[in-house]
Amino acid sequence: MSETLHGSIDGAGEDRTFDQWVMTTRLAEYVAWGRKNSLWPMPMGLACCAIELMAMVAPRYDVARFGAEALRFSPRQADLMIVAGTVTKKMAPAVKRIFDQMPEPKWVIAMGACASSGGMFRSYSVTQGVDEIIPVDVYIPGCPPRPEALIEGIMRVQRLLDERARARRPAGAGRPEPVGAAR
Amino acid sequence: MPLIGKQVTRPRSRRPLSATYLTSILKGMWITLRHIFRPKVTMQYPEQTWQLPENYRGLPALVKDDGGRVKCVACFLCEYVCPPKAIEIEAQEITTGVEKGPKIFNINMLRCIMCGYCEEVCPEQAIFLTKESTTIGLSRAEMIFPKEKLLAMGGVRPDPIKKWARLTRAEGHQETPVAAQSGVVR
Numbered sequence: 001m002s003e004t005l006h007g008s009i010d011g012a013g014e015d016r017t018f019d020q021w022v023m024t025t026r027l028a029e030y031v032a033w034g035r036k037n038s039l040w041p042m043p044m045g046l047a048c049c050a051i052e053l054m055a056m057v058a059p060r061y062d063v064a065r066f067g068a069e070a071l072r073f074s075p076r077q078a079d080l081m082i083v084a085g086t087v088t089k090k091m092a093p094a095v096k097r098i099f100d101q102m103p104e105p106k107w108v109i110a111m112g113a114c115a116s117s118g119g120m121f122r123s124y125s126v127t128q129g130v131d132e133i134i135p136v137d138v139y140i141p142g143c144p145p146r147p148e149a150l151i152e153g154i155m156r157v158q159r160l161l162d163e164r165a166r167a168r169r170p171a172g173a174g175r176p177e178p179v180g181a182a183r
Numbered sequence: 184m185p186l187i188g189k190q191v192t193r194p195r196s197r198r199p200l201s202a203t204y205l206t207s208i209l210k211g212m213w214i215t216l217r218h219i220f221r222p223k224v225t226m227q228y229p230e231q232t233w234q235l236p237e238n239y240r241g242l243p244a245l246v247k248d249d250g251g252r253v254k255c256v257a258c259f260l261c262e263y264v265c266p267p268k269a270i271e272i273e274a275q276e277i278t279t280g281v282e283k284g285p286k287i288f289n290i291n292m293l294r295c296i297m298c299g300y301c302e303e304v305c306p307e308q309a310i311f312l313t314k315e316s317t318t319i320g321l322s323r324a325e326m327i328f329p330k331e332k333l334l335a336m337g338g339v340r341p342d343p344i345k346k347w348a349r350l351t352r353a354e355g356h357q358e359t360p361v362a363a364q365s366g367v368v369r
Contacts, residue, residue: 062225113267117293117323120267129293129323139320141242143296149317151228156319 032165035079035105036158037067042078042102044095047085049112049144056147068154075101080157082150083130086114092127099134107160109153110136113143240297241315243290244337245330246308253334254309254342257285261301261310269294270301280350288330293323307346311337 025033043053056063063069072078075098087095099108110130113119116139118128130136137160138153200206226233235241248254257274275286301310313336320326328336 059224060226061228065225065227113293113296116326117291118267119294120296122268131323137321139293139323139326141292141295141318141320141326142316143298146233146316148228148233149319152317152319155229156321 028165029162032161036161038070039066039068039080039107039154039157040070040072040078041068041154042075042081042098043071043073044081044083044098045085046083046087046091046095047112047114049084049115052144052147052150053082053084053111056150061147061151063151063154066151066154066158075099076103078102079106080154081106081108081134082111083108083115083134083136084111084144086119086121087127087130087133089125089127092133095130096133107137107157108134109138109140109150109157111140111142111150111153112145113141116141119143235314235316239314239316240299240312242292242297242313242318242328242336243295243301243310243333244313244315245288245310245333246337246340247334248342249339251339252279252281252347253284254307254340255285255288256281256307256309257283257288258306260304260306264300264304266298266300267294267296269296281347285330288333290328290333292318292326292328293320308340308342311340313337 043050045053055061057069057071068080075081079102081099081102083095099106108130110116114121114126115130116136118126120143122128127133138156140149140153142149245253245255257272259272259274262268262270262272269291271287271289271291272285273287274283276282277284297312299312302312315336
């Protein structure tokens with residue numbers, strides 16, 4: 001059966017019409033293709049970075065070109081959390097809870113200096129990076145980052161998704177652990 | 184129980200056309216239709232990029248002068264002035280006639296807020312903010328840029344003043360006071 005599908009390797013004397021009309025793939029890669037082109041972000045807008053996040057969704061940058069225009073304010077419907085802004089210690093439990101409510105597989109982008117590392121708020125009241133509480137896949141520097149940088153981040157998440165599907169690992173595997181108190 | 188407030192009767196339209204909401208729908212569709220023919224504003228990002236202004240503040244980088252010398256003299260002013268304390272410097276003695284230079288010069292790009300204070304304070308004009316604005320990273324360690332990476336980002340800036348020209352030129356000869364006096368360690 002598979003020989004019929006793929007034809008012989010050199011194709012000499014074989015009927016190759018099947019290859020011309022049929023595309024074969026593995027199920028995992030097919031699912032990953034679907035997922036990566038319909039990332040639904042959860043806009044965790046906590047500070048001024050959220051303004052750039054909105055700019056990314058607006059017509060000029062138009063993240064709909066990457067299939068990620070459906071910002072879902074319900075965590076149950078989202079699979080990409082964009083933490084945009086300062087995560088204060090008071091807000092941290094809410095961020096963690098919302099992340100936990102998102103269904104697997106899920107990804108996290110730490111947008112901007114505050115969410116990535118605490119930025120200039122070396123303070124008792126601010127978590128020094130959201131990766132203290134949730135695992136972060138992509139870090140974006142900037143204060144705030146340009147919408148282009150955020151688009152780069154989303155494209156990187158799409159590539160991560162592909163890489164994990166190719167490596168025959170479940171979508172959630174290989175995700176970084178929260179670094180805890182490490183600075 | 185008596186009613187609270189005044190009872191009002193809602194005005195009901197007698198005209199059957201407005202009862203179907205057809206006019207409202209057509210009005211809305213007319214707006215949509217007009218927008219189809221307006222100029223398109225979307226920038227196709229990875230293919231098209233925004234023209235950043237000359238004074239745009241992106242990631243900071245170290246520069247070399249036209250002689251290929253690292254301009255930083257490890258004075259620690261940028262480390263001192265940096266609001267998020269993103270810069271980490273360790274100094275060393277060097278042999279180029281300028282006595283001191285950075286051994287370690289790390290900038291934590293995730294801490295950096297691109298404020299430009301380092302560029303402003305630098306007495307040697309050795310650190311500049313580039314127009315780089317789309318760098319991303321997958322880990323924190325990856326986003327701490329070492330000296331070599333920062334120098335590669337910054338490239339060469341021609342130095343019109345040539346502040347250290349006398350000392351660095353004399354470096355070739357061994358009788359220079361600086362090179363002779365210091366037990367130079369690399």
